[in-house]
Amino acid sequence: MAKQERAARTRSQLIAAAADDFSRSGFVRTNLTAISRRARVSTGALYFHFERKEDLAAAVVHEAVDGIRSAVARVHRAPACALQRLIDASHVIAQLLRTDSVVKAGVLLNQEGHGPLPDLRREWHAHIDRLLAEAARENALAPGLSRQSAVDFITASTVGFEALGRDDASWLSRPALASFWALHLPTLATGRILDELQTAGTDD
Amino acid sequence: MAKQERAARTRSQLIAAAADDFSRSGFVRTNLTAISRRARVSTGALYFHFERKEDLAAAVVHEAVDGIRSAVARVHRAPACALQRLIDASHVIAQLLRTDSVVKAGVLLNQEGHGPLPDLRREWHAHIDRLLAEAARENALAPGLSRQSAVDFITASTVGFEALGRDDASWLSRPALASFWALHLPTLATGRILDELQTAGTDD
Numbered sequence: 329m330a331k332q333e334r335a336a337r338t339r340s341q342l343i344a345a346a347a348d349d350f351s352r353s354g355f356v357r358t359n360l361t362a363i364s365r366r367a368r369v370s371t372g373a374l375y376f377h378f379e380r381k382e383d384l385a386a387a388v389v390h391e392a393v394d395g396i397r398s399a400v401a402r403v404h405r406a407p408a409c410a411l412q413r414l415i416d417a418s419h420v421i422a423q424l425l426r427t428d429s430v431v432k433a434g435v436l437l438n439q440e441g442h443g444p445l446p447d448l449r450r451e452w453h454a455h456i457d458r459l460l461a462e463a464a465r466e467n468a469l470a471p472g473l474s475r476q477s478a479v480d481f482i483t484a485s486t487v488g489f490e491a492l493g494r495d496d497a498s499w500l501s502r503p504a505l506a507s508f509w510a511l512h513l514p515t516l517a518t519g520r521i522l523d524e525l526q527t528a529g530t531d532d
Numbered sequence: 533m534a535k536q537e538r539a540a541r542t543r544s545q546l547i548a549a550a551a552d553d554f555s556r557s558g559f560v561r562t563n564l565t566a567i568s569r570r571a572r573v574s575t576g577a578l579y580f581h582f583e584r585k586e587d588l589a590a591a592v593v594h595e596a597v598d599g600i601r602s603a604v605a606r607v608h609r610a611p612a613c614a615l616q617r618l619i620d621a622s623h624v625i626a627q628l629l630r631t632d633s634v635v636k637a638g639v640l641l642n643q644e645g646h647g648p649l650p651d652l653r654r655e656w657h658a659h660i661d662r663l664l665a666e667a668a669r670e671n672a673l674a675p676g677l678s679r680q681s682a683v684d685f686i687t688a689s690t691v692g693f694e695a696l697g698r699d700d701a702s703w704l705s706r707p708a709l710a711s712f713w714a715l716h717l718p719t720l721a722t723g724r725i726l727d728e729l730q731t732a733g734t735d736d
Binding site for chain 1: 645678681682688689690696703711712
């Protein structure tokens with residue numbers, strides 16, 4: 329294995345181990361020695377990649393943000409209508425939060441002010457706003473719907489699912505989100521497309 | 533002023549000052565000396581009331597939980613229908629989070645695992661569940677509504693408003709919550725009582 333490749337592998341082992349420790353013990357109680365042990369990497373190698381705990385937290389956040397953004401972008405490129413892409417994006421993010429420990433830890437660290445500080449909730453709000461604008465152009469929104477209220481409410485609900493899902497992952501399950509969409513699509517979407525929308529997502 | 537009264541006043545000054553510092557700087561960066569200065573209380577008096585920072589955090593959480601519970605109980609005793617009491621409770625909690633620095637700090641400290649650990653979100657979920665059961669007995673729910681989905685979604689949305697409101701209090705404003713209820717009551721409530729429900733609350 330080339331030297332560069334080995335270094336990249338070590339780095340990603342360290343990030344995975346750090347994500348586990350940050351999720352389990354929080355930033356303050358996590359220490360670098362434990363991370364190097366968990367990653368089966370010497371402390372020398374750890375310090376070669378990350379001088380301070382804050383640098384490791386930054387790397388976890390960076391990976392998490394990248395992971396979420398690229399998953400959402402993938403959904404966004406799919407040939408579905410705007411509302412379906414919104415539903416699919418919510419499922420994809422929930423799945424990452426449920427199954428990817430780096431994403432889970434990174435989102436929490438980001439909210440606690442560690443690492444790079446993209447405002448993920450603001451990005452998500454803006455993404456929902458764009459998708460509902462697109463849905464309006466597709467004549468897919470229910471007549472008389474206040475788009476602003478709808479954007480705000482979808483943002484708040486999904487942020488709430490994320491917050492509740494930290495302690496109880498069932499909030500982030502596919503059926504939980506599907507029920508949410510089933511309950512609200514009649515308020516959001518015009519009757520014409522209601523039957524076509526898949527509340528459980530089309531992302532897998 | 534009697535000695536006991538003076539002690540109670542000092543204690544509540546310390547709790548208020550601690551709430552400000554915890555909100556501003558987080559638990560880790562807050563120190564007791566700064567709190568005693570802000571409260572204009574000697575460090576001796578501070579240590580008389582609170583030996584450790586953790587004790588002060590516990591007192592802030594305790595006051596916050598008391599404040600929320602008693603406000604919700606007050607709404608619950610009002611002679612309104614169950615759905616109106618749910619709307620009113622959401623406004624009352626949002627107002628406390630917006631205007632009462634002890635409540636705001638206490639909710640955050642509670643979520644970070646400091647102080648007594650009542651699961652406020654679970655309490656709120658159970659409260660919504662009870663109110664929707666009562667609304668069902670009043671024949672106030674929309675026909676065919678999945679009550680479980682409704683309870684979960686109202687919990688998630690309101691938890692989301694709280695989370696978003698930490699950085700931007702406009703999420704907790706009366707108009708923001710009123711728009712939320714205006715958007716969803718047609719899904720939740722039967723047509724008969726829709727006109728009677730006040731989306732902006734009847735709590736003031």
